[in-house]
Amino acid sequence: MFYTRWQIIAIGLACLVGVMLALPNIVGQNVLRFLPFERQIHLGLDLKGGSYLLLKVDTEAAERERLENVLDGVRRVLRTANILYTDLRIEGGAVRFKVRDSSRIDDARAALQPIVGSAAAPEYQITSGEGGELALTPTEVVARERANDAVARSIEIVRRRIDETGVNEPEIARQGTDRIVVQLPGVQDPDRLKRLLGTTAKLSFHLLSLETPAPGAPAPPGTEYLPGTADAGHGGGRYLVQRLVDVDGSHLTDAQAGTNSQNGEWVVNFTFDSVGAREFGAVTTKNVGRSLAIVLDNRVISAPVIREPIFGRGQISGRFTAAGANDLAILLRGGALPAPLKIIEERTVGPNLGADAIRTGIYACTIGGAFVVAFMIFFYRLFGVFASLGLVINLCMLMGLLSLLQASLTLPGIVGILLTVGMSVDANVLINERIREEARKGRGPVSAIQTGFSKAMSTIIDANLTTLLKMMILFMLGSGPVKGFAVTISLGIMTSMFTAIVVVRLFIALWLRRARPKALLA
Amino acid sequence: MFGPRLVPDDTTIPFMNGRFAGLIVSAVLSISSIILAFYPGLNLGIDFRGGVAIQAHMKDPVDFTKLRPALEALHLGQMELQEFGSPYDVEIRLERQPGGDSAQQEAVTKVRATLERNFPDTTLPSVEAVGATVSGELFQNGLMALGVAMLAMLGYIWFRFEWQFGVAATATLLLDVTKIVGVYGLTRFEFNVTSIVAILTIMGYSINDKVVVYDRVRENLRLYRRMPLRELIDRSINETLCRTIATSGTVFLAILPLAIMSASTLREFAIVLLVGIVIGTSSSIFIAAPILLLLGEGRLRRPSPAGAAEQGAGGSAQ
Numbered sequence: 001m002f003y004t005r006w007q008i009i010a011i012g013l014a015c016l017v018g019v020m021l022a023l024p025n026i027v028g029q030n031v032l033r034f035l036p037f038e039r040q041i042h043l044g045l046d047l048k049g050g051s052y053l054l055l056k057v058d059t060e061a062a063e064r065e066r067l068e069n070v071l072d073g074v075r076r077v078l079r080t081a082n083i084l085y086t087d088l089r090i091e092g093g094a095v096r097f098k099v100r101d102s103s104r105i106d107d108a109r110a111a112l113q114p115i116v117g118s119a120a121a122p123e124y125q126i127t128s129g130e131g132g133e134l135a136l137t138p139t140e141v142v143a144r145e146r147a148n149d150a151v152a153r154s155i156e157i158v159r160r161r162i163d164e165t166g167v168n169e170p171e172i173a174r175q176g177t178d179r180i181v182v183q184l185p186g187v188q189d190p191d192r193l194k195r196l197l198g199t200t201a202k203l204s205f206h207l208l209s210l211e212t213p214a215p216g217a218p219a220p221p222g223t224e225y226l227p228g229t230a231d232a233g234h235g236g237g238r239y240l241v242q243r244l245v246d247v248d249g250s251h252l253t254d255a256q257a258g259t260n261s262q263n264g265e266w267v268v269n270f271t272f273d274s275v276g277a278r279e280f281g282a283v284t285t286k287n288v289g290r291s292l293a294i295v296l297d298n299r300v301i302s303a304p305v306i307r308e309p310i311f312g313r314g315q316i317s318g319r320f321t322a323a324g325a326n327d328l329a330i331l332l333r334g335g336a337l338p339a340p341l342k343i344i345e346e347r348t349v350g351p352n353l354g355a356d357a358i359r360t361g362i363y364a365c366t367i368g369g370a371f372v373v374a375f376m377i378f379f380y381r382l383f384g385v386f387a388s389l390g391l392v393i394n395l396c397m398l399m400g401l402l403s404l405l406q407a408s409l410t411l412p413g414i415v416g417i418l419l420t421v422g423m424s425v426d427a428n429v430l431i432n433e434r435i436r437e438e439a440r441k442g443r444g445p446v447s448a449i450q451t452g453f454s455k456a457m458s459t460i461i462d463a464n465l466t467t468l469l470k471m472m473i474l475f476m477l478g479s480g481p482v483k484g485f486a487v488t489i490s491l492g493i494m495t496s497m498f499t500a501i502v503v504v505r506l507f508i509a510l511w512l513r514r515a516r517p518k519a520l521l522a
Numbered sequence: 523m524f525g526p527r528l529v530p531d532d533t534t535i536p537f538m539n540g541r542f543a544g545l546i547v548s549a550v551l552s553i554s555s556i557i558l559a560f561y562p563g564l565n566l567g568i569d570f571r572g573g574v575a576i577q578a579h580m581k582d583p584v585d586f587t588k589l590r591p592a593l594e595a596l597h598l599g600q601m602e603l604q605e606f607g608s609p610y611d612v613e614i615r616l617e618r619q620p621g622g623d624s625a626q627q628e629a630v631t632k633v634r635a636t637l638e639r640n641f642p643d644t645t646l647p648s649v650e651a652v653g654a655t656v657s658g659e660l661f662q663n664g665l666m667a668l669g670v671a672m673l674a675m676l677g678y679i680w681f682r683f684e685w686q687f688g689v690a691a692t693a694t695l696l697l698d699v700t701k702i703v704g705v706y707g708l709t710r711f712e713f714n715v716t717s718i719v720a721i722l723t724i725m726g727y728s729i730n731d732k733v734v735v736y737d738r739v740r741e742n743l744r745l746y747r748r749m750p751l752r753e754l755i756d757r758s759i760n761e762t763l764c765r766t767i768a769t770s771g772t773v774f775l776a777i778l779p780l781a782i783m784s785a786s787t788l789r790e791f792a793i794v795l796l797v798g799i800v801i802g803t804s805s806s807i808f809i810a811a812p813i814l815l816l817l818g819e820g821r822l823r824r825p826s827p828a829g830a831a832e833q834g835a836g837g838s839a840q
Contacts, residue, residue, distance in 0.1 A: 054656065056623070188646075191634070194627065344623040345656045346630065350647035353577075360784040364792075367783075368776035375772050379525045412719040415791065418780070419723055422773035426730065426765075429772070433765045436524055440531065459737040462682055463730045470674045470726065478667055485719050489726070521524065 001450050001509045011506050015393050018495075021400025039403045044410035044484060047358055049351030050185040055197065055341045057154050057178045059147040062339035063138070064090070066146075070124070070136060071095050073115050081111040087133075094137040102132040112136065147178065150338040155180055158341070160334040161196050180341070188350055192327070200297050200340050201331035203249025205283070206241040208291040208303055213240070229299045229318065239300045241293045246283045251276025255332035257325035260317060266325040268316045270332060277312040285309040294318070296328075361414045368418065369395075372425055380432045383508070387428035390504040394424045397495040402488070412485035420492025423464065427500035431456040439520040446512060448520055453505055460500065468493045528771075529764045537759050537807055538752045538815060544808030552697045555704020564706055567714030568650055570664070572618035572657035574629050577648040580641050583609040592640045596632050607785060611647075623653030664718040668699065671722055675729050683736055686822060690813035691732045694805050698728050698798075705797050711790040720794045727773070728802030731766065732810045738762050739814070743822065751819050755811050770803040 003011075024032055024040045032038060045052050067090050074095055078085050084100040085108075099108050109126055115136070117123040124136045138146075155172055158180060162170045171183040182197070184190065209223040219225050219240060228237040255270040272280055284292070284306050293303040294316050302318040320328065372391065376384035398420060402409060435452030443451060468490055475486040568575045578584075589612065590603060599617045606613040614633060619625035630651050637644045652660075672692060680688035702721050706713045738758040746754060774796060781792035 056655075191631065198624075198627075342624050343627050343651075344653040346627065346649065346651040348646070348649040350645065353647045356785055357788060360780070360788065364777075364780035364783055367779040371775035371778075372772050375768075375775065377525075379528065379768065381525050383524070411788065412716060415719065415723060415795070418776055419726065421776050422727065422769070423730070425772045425776075426734075426769040429765050429768045430734065432524075433762075433768070437761075455741075459734055462737055463733040466675055466678045466729055466733060467726045469678055470671045470722075473670050473674050474667055474722070477670060478663065481715050481719060482663075482667055482722070485722070 001446055001505075001512055003506060003509055008506065008510075011502055014498075015397070015503060018393065018397030018400040021404050022396040022398075025399055025403060037403070039406065041399060041402045041409050042406045043354070043358075044408040044413070045183055045185060045347070045354075046349055046411050046481075047354040047409065047414075048185055049188070049349050049354045050183065051187040051190040051193070051348040052346070053182040053184070053190065053194070053197070053343055054175070054345035055154075055158070055180040055182060056344045057147075057151045057180065058340040058342055059150050059178055062150050063093070063143065063146070066138075067093075067095055070115060074112065074136065077111050077115065078108065081107060083108050083111065094135040096129075096133060096135045099132045099134065105132055105134065108134060151178055151180070153338045154341060157334050157337050158182065158197060161330055162193065164330045164334065165193060165196070167193070179344075186351070188348065190346070190348055192323075194343060194346075196327060196330065197341055198343060199331055200337045201249075201334070202297055202336040203252070203332060204245045204295045205247045205280070206244070206293045206295055207246060207283070207287060208293055209240040209242050210290070211240070226293070226295060226298055226300050229296070229301050239293055239303055241295065241300070241303075246292070247272075247276055247279045249332065249336060251279070252332055252335075255329045257320075257322070257329045260315070265317060266320040266322050267318075268320070268325050268329050268332065269313065270316065271313050280314065281309055281311040284311075301328075357411055357414075361411075365414075365418065365421075369421065372421060376425070376428065380428075382511070383428075383432045383435070386504050386507040386511070387425075387432065389507065390428065390499040391421065391424050393503055394420070394492075394495050394499040397499070398488075398492050401491045401495065405487075405491075407487045407491075408484055409488065410481055410484040412481045413488040416485050416488030416492060419489060420496055423467070423493060424496035424500060426463070427456075427460045427496060428504060430459055431500065431504070435520065445517045445520050449508060449512065453501075457501060460497065464493050464497050527764065528767050533760050533763060534756070535760060535763075536756055537811065538756050540808065541812035541815060545812055548697050548701075548805065548809050551704065552700040555700045555707065558704050558707030559700075562707070564703070564713040565710045567712040567717075568615070568618075568652050568657070569714040570657055570661045572626070572652050572654045574614075574616040574619070574626055574633070574652075575648070575650045576614045576630070576633055576646055577606055577611060578614065578637055578641075579611050579645045579647055581610075581643040582641075584612045586612075588640065592636055593633065596629075596636060598629050598632070618654060618657070623655060626651040626653050660715055664715060667718060668721060668725075671725055672696070675725075679729075679733070679736070683740060684818075684822060686814055686817040687736050687740075690810050690817055691729060691736070693813055694732065694810040695725055695728060697809055698724065698801050698805050701801050702794065702798055705794055709790075709793075711794065716787065716791055717794070720791050720798070723795060724798030724802055727799060728805060731770075731802055731806040734765065735759060735762055735806050735811065736814070751822060752815055755815055759807055759811060766803060766806065770799055774799050 020035070021037050021039075023035055024038050027035070071088065071090060074097065075088060078097075083104050085097045086100060088095075088097040090096070099105050105128065112126060115124060116126060122139055123142050125139050127135050127137065129135060151174060155174060159170075159172050162172065162182070162184070167184050167187055169185055171181070173181050175181045184193065187193065209220070211220050211223065213220055222244070223240055223242050225238045226241055228239065251272050253271050253273045255268055258267055258269050259265065260267050288306050288308060291303045291305050294301045301316060304317065316328070369391070373388040376387045378384070380387065395417070398417065431453060434456040435449050438451045438455075439445070439448040471486040471490045471493070474482055475490065478486060584605065586603060593601060593603070593614065598619065601617070602615040604613045604615075605611065616629055616633075619629050630649060634646070637646075672695060675695065676688045676692040679691050699721055702724055705711075706717060711717070735758060738761055739755055742749070742754050742758050749757070777792055777795050777799070781789055781796055784792060
């Protein structure tokens with residue numbers, strides 16, 4: 001039970017740092033400025049209020065679309081090479097077709113080389129099947145890379161879109177292979193954000209077809225029917241557009257909502273980069289008098305008539321509201337998502353609910369803590385006082401660590417703190433009972449305390465390490481609430497072991513040195 | 523220096539006399555719990571079942587005669603409406619919407635719009651929508667967390683003690699967990715991810731309690747080399763009885779205010795924890811110890827003739 005001066009100073013410093021780190025959570029705003037540490041505990045959304053969205057990147061849809069492009073490419077290549085084929089289709093994640101004349105299979109393979117890519121790192125694999133069938137399958141490496149890339153780019157675009165809406169401190173993170181977690185503190189009505197995130201925002205310009213097929217007849221080759229956007233007042237209407245994309249939205253450099261100077265309607269003004277400007281200029285020069293459909297995610301926003309050649313800048317009109325024009329501008333500025341996003345989980349909590357939980361949590365912890373202190377002091381007297389002091393330091397250190405690490409405190413986390421109080425009490429009870437037992441065996445105070453601590457230690461370590469081990473595994477495996485719970489308890493176990501075994505022991509040692517008691521038991 | 527005692531010194535309660543009674547009562551409770559979990563079944567929350575749960579706070583007391591038809595007109599399948607805490611608050615729960623993950627989102631939008639139209643100034647303190655994929659995963663992850671926690675503790679205790687200790691502790695935990703599930707079945711409390719956290723907490727607490735008793739058994743095994751196992755276990759329980767009651771009592775007291783004061787979610791959690799503390803503490807004495815006795819007799823120690831003399835008393839430990 002002897003501590004050197006340096007040991008005492010080191011332990012004292014550790015406690016002091018713990019208390020200092022915890023202070024920002026306790027003092028008011030006006031004192032906060034004078035503290036060396038300002039970090040407060042980071043509250044989870046369930047306590048702070050806000051919206052949690054789990055998004056799934058539909059990489060399969062993106063892959064399907066890519067295969068459709070490959071299919072077009074294959075058709076073009078085979079036609080150019082004059083190879084007759086049948087049964088060109090997408091099936092089982094591959095583009096398949098049959099070569100009519102089996103002697104030309106090698107020619108077909110050669111013709112497909114530009115699509116397949118370089119021999120060193122091919123993008124597609126050609127396999128031959130029965131009856132002269134050839135199949136182009138994306139190689140595994142490429143498919144994985146693309147999926148990966150799609151998620152990474154989606155996160156980037158999600159972030160841009162959310163930033164534009166002015167949400168404070170959004171958290172956007174990847175989860176697993178194809179998921180994105182979006183946490184929006186303070187957002188109570190996530191409808192607008194959900195709409196923004198749920199829109200792929202693929203913009204393209206197509207000329208309207210000049211043909212007028214009989215009603216009910218299918219769209220002529222090279223054209224397709226696209227519906228109009230409902231909110232632009234064309235609900236139910238459809239447009240016959242040319243399939244060929246004249247200019248696509250990836251060439252936009254800027255988009256801003258504004259009003260049309262002539263009729264005061266809300267519009268979106270956009271600017272093209274140099275390639276886009278050239279393409280757009282070429283199309284509009286050649287087709288003055290025709291209608292150009294502005295298509296967003298396969299829906300026609302509007303199809304104005306080209307009055308004069310347009311270079312560089314353009315305007316999208318479509319009976320927008322101010323909010324609608326603004327949102328479209330945000331979507332166009334942020335760029336299109338590489339794959340559609342689906343919202344697969346939503347949890348939105350209002351600020352009052354969380355505040356209530358914190359308030360009752362604090363009350364309950366305070367009253368519970370008071371019970372514990374009263375209990376300890378009643379049954380263990382002075383040793384109970386030491387234990388209670390240890391408990392307070394323990395809670396401070398835990399709060400300090402949580403603030404320092406910025407781990408989110410969630411509702412289960414509050415329960416974790418309660419369990420920590422329990423563990424801390426248990427350690428002290430174990431020690432005190434053991435000291436008492438040793439004293440009853442006739443040991444003197446110093447010997448009883450020393451043996452009591454050393455014997456209780458192995459029990460405390462076993463009891464705590466079992467839980468710590470379990471919590472670490474849970475942290476690695478678990479998600480969301482379970483993870484927050486595991487973090488709080490793991491930290492709590494470490495601080496409670498430290499305070500029980502080191503700090504409380506120091507208190508008792510200092511007391512022994514000063515008081516020099518003759519006996520522990522009356 | 524020390525205050526009054528919770529348990530008088532030198533208490534010797536022959537707990538192991540009731541070993542079979544303890545095991546039988548426990549088995550009966552656990553089996554009925556399992557039956558309760560399937561019939562009538564647990565009140566699964568949307569975490570595990572999927573669907574939509576919306577809490578709405580209205581300006582006026584909730585008029586169910588107006589609310590129900592308004593929402594039923596949306597044709598969103600089976601729906602539960604329930605007053606929630608005050609006459610101004612209502613919880614709307616929809617079953618999982620068919621048609622994939624985004625179907626839940628569409629349902630939320632529809633309900634929100636309907637509430638805004640028919641009950642102006644309604645706020646939504648909480649909206650939760652969980653699709654089928656996620657609910658399936660949450661359930662799987664929850665079960666996995668419980669399983670892994672169980673294995674980790676089995677491994678640790680096996681490593682630190684003997685295999686009999688590890689097996690006895692794990693078997694006891696399994697019995698504890700089934701009883702907690704039974705509590706959920708009996709009270710109809712919502713069973714969700716938070717419930718998994720509650721079960722994990724109780725497991726942690728319970729194993730802690732077992733380790734303390736086992737630790738004393740291990741110590742006494744070294745100390746009294748000829749004492750019959752049954753007597754030795756009884757002695758160990760009695761020696762740690764004071765700490766068992768003191769710790770359980772304080773933790774119980776620490777959680778009690780939460781169970782009395784807090785709002786519904788946290789309250790259910792706290793109540794389950796309180797029951798769990800009672801289950802976890804009693805199982806150390808009435809289940810974990812008897813199983814250890816059954817497994818350990820003849821292995822941890824040769825069965826000695828009755829009335830064997832105590833040995834090694836007064837020998838200093840370690």
